[in-house]
Amino acid sequence: MxxxxxxxxxxxxxxxxxxxxxxxxxxxxxxxxxxxxxxxxxxxxxxxxxxxxxxxxxxxxxxxxxxxxxxxxxxxxxxxxxxxxxxxxxxxxxxxxxxxxxxxxxxxxxxxxxxxxxxxxxxxxxxxxSPLEPARLDGGSFRPFLAVPNPPPAELEVNGRKYYLAHYSARGPRYSSEPPPYEPAPQLP
Structure with a gap:
């Protein structure tokens, strides 16, 4: 060698x-x-x-x-x-x-x-x-393998489709194609 x-x-x-x-x-x-x-x-x-x-x-x-x-x-x-x-x-x-x-x-x-x-x-x-961790898309399995950094990004684009971080736990991040629900900001008196 x-x-x-x-x-x-x-x-x-x-x-x-x-x-x-x-x-x-x-x-x-x-x-x-x-x-x-x-x-x-x-x-x-x-x-x-x-x-x-x-x-x-x-x-x-x-x-x-x-x-x-x-x-x-x-x-x-x-x-x-x-x-x-x-x-x-x-x-x-x-x-x-x-x-x-x-x-x-x-x-x-x-x-x-x-x-x-x-x-x-x-x-x-x-x-x-810079360790990566496996992510799931739309509740599916880890296949095809998709790795994201830790902490995971809030939004992710895969094959031209946008995914949003839905859940993050010890088992890794889970992304959904549905955007997060809209919650209006509370009004201050």
Whole structure:
């Protein structure tokens, strides 16, 4: 794989920090500091995903909470990460952890899951920094997939048709083609 790094750089990866507070348990009401394996604010490296673990999760590599010298590979929820950015890797030990079990000892400086350039890594970091959530149109399902930013816009145009925000809850925004009812402003005495 080609990488545009120099001065001992081994490849471009996306880096993030573990969120200070993470939600766990039933309905996310159990708020904890960091994660079981990573301290709050810990830097983790995100390789270009070779597979999709699903459910908004991603594999990360970072220093374990209990042992700052050892790197661990763990799959975490994307919502438990913040401050995504592109960064170059210079450490062979870190590269070995990022490559995982497919690391080739005959070519130890070959990054297997690096992004091809800094721009591509930053492009993914920007996508993950501005999370989108699925929206429903006219009470239908999430198909075709429509993603809107959080907070959702009050009006949305899809295929030349205007939709209005009808309801917003933990299950995401719901849009209706019917405009909201008119309510006259109360008159002041």
């Amino acid at each position: 080609e990488h545009d790094g120099g001065d001992g750089q081994l490849g471009w990866y996306v880096v993030a920090n573990i969120a200070r507070e993470t939600a766990h348990g039933d309905a996310g009401l159990d708020i904890q500091r960091g994660l079981k394996h990573f301290a709050p604010g810990a830097r983790v490296w995100i390789p270009r995903p070779p597979w999709d673990p699903g459910d908004g999760r991603m594999p990360v590599v970072g220093h374990h909470r209990g042992n700052t010298r050892r790197y661990v590979n763990i799959v975490v929820r994307r919502e438990d990460l913040e401050n995504f950015r592109a960064k170059g890797v210079y450490s062979l030990k870190l590269l070995r952890s990022l490559n995982g079990w497919r690391h080739d000892l005959t070519a130890p400086t070959t990054p297997l899951y690096a992004w091809p350039s800094r721009e591509k890594a930053q492009e993914w970091a920007d996508v993950w920094n």
